[in-house]
Amino acid sequence: MENLKVKIGKLLLKNPVMTASGTFGTGEELEDLLDLNKLGAVVVKGVTLLAREGNPLPRIAETPSGMLNAIGLQNPGIDAFIKEKCPFFLRYKVPFIVNISGYQEKEYGLLAEKLEDVPGVAGLEVNVSCPNVNYSHGRIFAKDPGAVARITRLVRKNTKKTVIVKLSPEISDIKIIARAAEDAGADALSLVNTISGLAVDTVTRKPRLANIIGGLSGPAIKPIGLRCVWQVYNTVKIPIVGMGGICGTEDALEYLIAGASAVAVGTGNFIDPQSTVRIVDGIKKYLKANGLKNVSDLTGSLQV
Amino acid sequence: MENLKVKIGKLLLKNPVMTASGTFGTGEELEDLLDLNKLGAVVVKGVTLLAREGNPLPRIAETPSGMLNAIGLQNPGIDAFIKEKCPFFLRYKVPFIVNISGYQEKEYGLLAEKLEDVPGVAGLEVNVSCPNVNYSHGRIFAKDPGAVARITRLVRKNTKKTVIVKLSPEISDIKIIARAAEDAGADALSLVNTISGLAVDTVTRKPRLANIIGGLSGPAIKPIGLRCVWQVYNTVKIPIVGMGGICGTEDALEYLIAGASAVAVGTGNFIDPQSTVRIVDGIKKYLKANGLKNVSDLTGSLQV
Amino acid sequence: MRIDTNARIIYNKQVSGEYRNMKIYAPRIARHARPGQFLNIQTSKTGRPLLRRPMSIHKLSPAGLEILYKVRGTGTSLLAQLKKGMEIQVLGPLGKGFDIKAPFTTAILVGGGYGISPLKALHDLLKKKRKKIITLIGAKNSKLIYKKGFTGVKVATEDGSSGTKGLVTRVLDRVCCSGAKHPAVIFACGPDRMLEAVAKIAGKYNIPCQVSLEALMGCGTGVCLSCVCKKKDGRQARVCVDGPVFKAGEIEWKT
Amino acid sequence: MRIDTNARIIYNKQVSGEYRNMKIYAPRIARHARPGQFLNIQTSKTGRPLLRRPMSIHKLSPAGLEILYKVRGTGTSLLAQLKKGMEIQVLGPLGKGFDIKAPFTTAILVGGGYGISPLKALHDLLKKKRKKIITLIGAKNSKLIYKKGFTGVKVATEDGSSGTKGLVTRVLDRVCCSGAKHPAVIFACGPDRMLEAVAKIAGKYNIPCQVSLEALMGCGTGVCLSCVCKKKDGRQARVCVDGPVFKAGEIEWKT
Ligand SMILES: Cc1cc2nc3c(=O)[nH]c(=O)nc-3n(C[C@H](O)[C@H](O)[C@H](O)COP(=O)(O)OP(=O)(O)OC[C@H]3O[C@@H](n4cnc5c(N)ncnc54)[C@H](O)[C@@H]3O)c2cc1C
Ligand SMILES: Cc1cc2nc3c(=O)[nH]c(=O)nc-3n(C[C@H](O)[C@H](O)[C@H](O)COP(=O)(O)OP(=O)(O)OC[C@H]3O[C@@H](n4cnc5c(N)ncnc54)[C@H](O)[C@@H]3O)c2cc1C
Numbered sequence A, B: 001m002e003n004l005k006v007k008i009g010k011l012l013l014k015n016p017v018m019t020a021s022g023t024f025g026t027g028e029e030l031e032d033l034l035d036l037n038k039l040g041a042v043v044v045k046g047v048t049l050l051a052r053e054g055n056p057l058p059r060i061a062e063t064p065s066g067m068l069n070a071i072g073l074q075n076p077g078i079d080a081f082i083k084e085k086c087p088f089f090l091r092y093k094v095p096f097i098v099n100i101s102g103y104q105e106k107e108y109g110l111l112a113e114k115l116e117d118v119p120g121v122a123g124l125e126v127n128v129s130c131p132n133v134n135y136s137h138g139r140i141f142a143k144d145p146g147a148v149a150r151i152t153r154l155v156r157k158n159t160k161k162t163v164i165v166k167l168s169p170e171i172s173d174i175k176i177i178a179r180a181a182e183d184a185g186a187d188a189l190s191l192v193n194t195i196s197g198l199a200v201d202t203v204t205r206k207p208r209l210a211n212i213i214g215g216l217s218g219p220a221i222k223p224i225g226l227r228c229v230w231q232v233y234n235t236v237k238i239p240i241v242g243m244g245g246i247c248g249t250e251d252a253l254e255y256l257i258a259g260a261s262a263v264a265v266g267t268g269n270f271i272d273p274q275s276t277v278r279i280v281d282g283i284k285k286y287l288k289a290n291g292l293k294n295v296s297d298l299t300g301s302l303q304v
Numbered sequence C, D: 001m002r003i004d005t006n007a008r009i010i011y012n013k014q015v016s017g018e019y020r021n022m023k024i025y026a027p028r029i030a031r032h033a034r035p036g037q038f039l040n041i042q043t044s045k046t047g048r049p050l051l052r053r054p055m056s057i058h059k060l061s062p063a064g065l066e067i068l069y070k071v072r073g074t075g076t077s078l079l080a081q082l083k084k085g086m087e088i089q090v091l092g093p094l095g096k097g098f099d100i101k102a103p104f105t106t107a108i109l110v111g112g113g114y115g116i117s118p119l120k121a122l123h124d125l126l127k128k129k130r131k132k133i134i135t136l137i138g139a140k141n142s143k144l145i146y147k148k149g150f151t152g153v154k155v156a157t158e159d160g161s162s163g164t165k166g167l168v169t170r171v172l173d174r175v176c177c178s179g180a181k182h183p184a185v186i187f188a189c190g191p192d193r194m195l196e197a198v199a200k201i202a203g204k205y206n207i208p209c210q211v212s213l214e215a216l217m218g219c220g221t222g223v224c225l226s227c228v229c230k231k232k233d234g235r236q237a238r239v240c241v242d243g244p245v246f247k248a249g250e251i252e253w254k255t
């Protein structure tokens, strides 16, 4: 029997296939289409301290083999989230990982604190990539190793749960940020988040998103995500959750071989809501066909 | 009659459609397929001080709506280039712009000097994005505003021709680099160059490029290129040559509206070697249909 | 129960004006589907376009589903090229359909452009239930009018090329004045501006009204939050799962 | 003179074994084409796959061009789905073909796998010129052997499922020993390893030899430098424009 188990921080996942935040709700929305217990983990939609309405419409635009989104972190705020969404987590055995976003560094600490005793929350994914209003000139935390380190430490201090820090590929040198997060106590890194992009409607000469700029995701960014994973795999010791354009088994395998210990499917869920479970099966078949026992043998097996 | 003329530095181009370096040879390779004089300018394949063999094969890999390349700047070196390739430039009226790459800062100065008196060379495109062996830890000049400024000044000092500095999108804040190039005397900026990426062959578990990492180009990166152009348009006063994923008229229009004064077709030439001339016609039609007189009215016309 | 299935195309043909009509064999979806619900269709196997395209269920039979569509861009062009016997990946039925539980005798259907599509499935169900049906169809011009199989049809075109010249909502206003004796319900589908005008008229005559909204959709399954609309109570609803059919009175119109 | 044209498909059918044969109507390309040249074909109109696919010219007639291909990945799968009457974008003729100017009486054609494809166009031309032709065809197994229309055929398969068991180069060695009386030329197309072995045998018997190389191609027109091969003189040549046919003696083989 092939062993698909992987360890991410304190979590022992039954397989390496997770969902990417913001593309799977809490899983409750898709219960009828797939068995959540077949997944390695469910990473839920990003939550912030206060409720957020999100951005005006249009919030998405299709691009060649990709899409831009500027949802704007629409969510009910952490308190309502804990009350309304978290009880659902108890209905499944799969670990639920909550994705947290802050507009100020200290908010991350508060979010971790509030989630610490919530039953069913297995871990935190720390999204440092949301555009920050109080931060200088449209910069985001993810581009500043100091900010990433401080945020990671704050979260680490307030939780015993597994802490995954999610990095942006929109950076001169992702290795520096990855090291900052590792040194500050992250259990794992997830990469990549979306890359900011623009699309123009040539008829109206308006941006195709109300927010002008949005985040690019989907197969278009896969080579960039893979390169980031490979660079970071050669830099840090903690496990990596690879994502960016994973739609099928081949894509997932590429990420594992490039250095990811687990993978997450994002935009792929929109195209095929059952893609995650298909990928679990596909990886199993690949291991068998290649005479490999453990999925962890694939991680970083790139022949260079 | 629609006026398609645009000014890039000292050059008055008959229309805003150029070729992107490395995707069109010198134009001689495609003479039988299109009339070079119909283009705004031809930007020729990158040249370095010394001859370079380029990277081992495979040098390209296809990705979703994009491709990776690691050609490795194969070229005969500047002296052979001037002797063997430049005489061809005199056979056409279209301006030829030579793309120069250096492995040390001073090489850019030498390249500019050598090209200064070569007949038929209308301008220089300064590629600061090639991976540098002598530079610290795989960094490239394009990521360091100081290096970009020094290189721009060196070239500026040695040439009276139009100087276009070509930037990489693989950067935390492209605005900083753009300003550095402008302040150092660039006549125009061209963006974007490719974004580094990886692709894995899951059968052999080898990278699909012998060089492991390559540059991502094609429609996949169009939203990123557009976002960079928009950001830089709002930052500098000098004209921008927009590129990244332009295959047809719609793509070119998006770039013009986002802030480009001219556009360049790269990977698009591989798919349709006549795409540049088709785009010239397409822009003309768009202006007519929209009652616009000058193509320059489109530049930066994004309604936000 | 939503099902994602590879459905065989029974036909895919040009019908009147600018519309095409595709029938697929998808009994498992058809079994659960109700008028007003929609499908999310993969238009290409190459991964480009990337996202699926939402299409209303136009007609329902035990094993078959039909859509009525207009070629607008890449996705619908690719749909138009598919031939009988080929297969397409279809997810459905999605969203909440029209609610016909309330007691009423007359149904006033108002369709703008291809908004007429889901009203046909509703029409067929209402007919079985022996309701009186008035169908108001509006569009820019006669090429965009599709009225096959509807009962009690009145047409309005903006350019006057067919039926009354003007907006379909003007016709609705007149129908409502006169037809107000019987308990009626308005069911409307079309562009936002039309729906807003319909909602206003319904409010004026105090007639219950259901509108089917359209929105750019990333997922069609409620997870991406790209399709939200504002409700009067200040909350946001997802058109793909909380709609596409809403009570007109609930919606906070943009203008 | 290269031409980029939208060509109508005359047929596209499964032929023996794993091969498909497509004929297109492209008189302007056909007029200039010579055996050994190739076409660069767009396999999808959706932009995915992005790049065109190079395919040797398999047969030549005044108005038509044929290709012989094997379904390998996305692009060739899409090609296989195209039907008679549809159109595809085709750029050609590309590259330098076989050179038959030198005086010779016997042509030894050596094809490995789908490398046999361009040898058919060459075969037909040589036949017209009344050359003696020996055709050696090699492949892993009988399914990958395609020999329709060739003269003087000898087959070798690695698994022995057809013809001699073993490599086609062993058969070549034997043919060359015996046939060395007449001035002969070897024309070979197939995988690199086969071509290298062919070149060695040709050298041994001092028989002129031309090989048609394959390489991953970005453009097919000489501008991207993705397809280079090393020559003995130390220079690099582009397979797409300087080849795909080279004199075997010029090539610096990798091993
Ligand atoms: C619930 C629902 C039901 C629908 N039912 C039908 C139907 O029965 N018949 C029909 O013809 N169409 C219907 N549509 C609209 C249909 O989904 C779009 O026409 C289609 O997605 C266009 O795809 P495309 O690739 O051809 O166009 P694109 O190239 O993607 O775009 C062309 C134009 O259409 C607009 N557009 C694209 N997608 C949508 C969308 N989802 N909603 C609104 N505008 C869009 C774009 O903004 C653009 O202006 C429905 C939409 C929704 C949300
Ligand atoms: C000059 C030339 C002539 C050719 N003539 C023929 C022919 O007559 N008949 C035929 O069946 N094939 C021919 N080929 C090979 C053909 O181009 C590839 O099989 C095709 O591009 C595969 O496309 P795909 O999308 O199906 O496969 P992909 O999904 O792109 O790849 C599948 C596999 O094929 C390999 N491959 C892809 N492209 C090439 C290529 N250009 N050269 C070598 N390997 C490649 C990939 O590395 C991968 O392992 C020729 C290639 C060249 C360069």
Ligand SMILES: Cc1cc2nc3c(=O)[nH]c(=O)nc-3n(C[C@H](O)[C@H](O)[C@H](O)COP(=O)(O)O)c2cc1C
Pocket (backbone or CB within 6 Å): A020, A021, A022, A023, A045, A046, A047, A069, A071, A073, A099, A127, A166, A192, A193, A194, A216, A217, A218, A219, A221, A243, A244, A245, A246, A264, A265, A266, A267, A268, C218, C224
């Ligand atoms: C609609 C949408 C919403 C997203 N919301 C979040 C979010 O709330 N938090 C977060 O960290 N990432 C968010 N992401 C980023 C994804 O989790 C993922 O990192 C990215 O999309 C790349 O993966 P993909 O190409 O598989 O989609 C979102 C992505 C999309 C497309």
Ligand SMILES: Cc1cc2nc3c(=O)[nH]c(=O)nc-3n(C[C@H](O)[C@H](O)[C@H](O)COP(=O)(O)O)c2cc1C
Pocket (backbone or CB within 6 Å): B020, B021, B022, B023, B045, B046, B047, B069, B071, B073, B099, B127, B166, B192, B193, B194, B216, B217, B218, B219, B221, B243, B244, B245, B246, B264, B265, B266, B267, B268, D218, D224
């Ligand atoms: C095969 C290839 C070779 C290239 N060579 C060069 C080069 O020599 N110098 C340079 O500045 N850019 C080079 N580029 C980058 C292009 O000029 C262009 O900036 C990039 O490909 C993005 O445009 P595109 O998406 O239209 O291809 C090359 C790109 C490709 C695909």
Ligand code: FES
Pocket (backbone or CB within 6 Å): C216, C217, C218, C219, C220, C221, C222, C223, C224, C225, C226, C227, C228, C238, C239, C240, C241
């Ligand atoms: S389309 Fe994704 S939530 Fe409605």
Ligand code: FES
Pocket (backbone or CB within 6 Å): D216, D217, D218, D219, D220, D221, D222, D223, D224, D225, D226, D227, D228, D238, D239, D240, D241
């Ligand atoms: S394929 Fe581009 S140079 Fe040969």
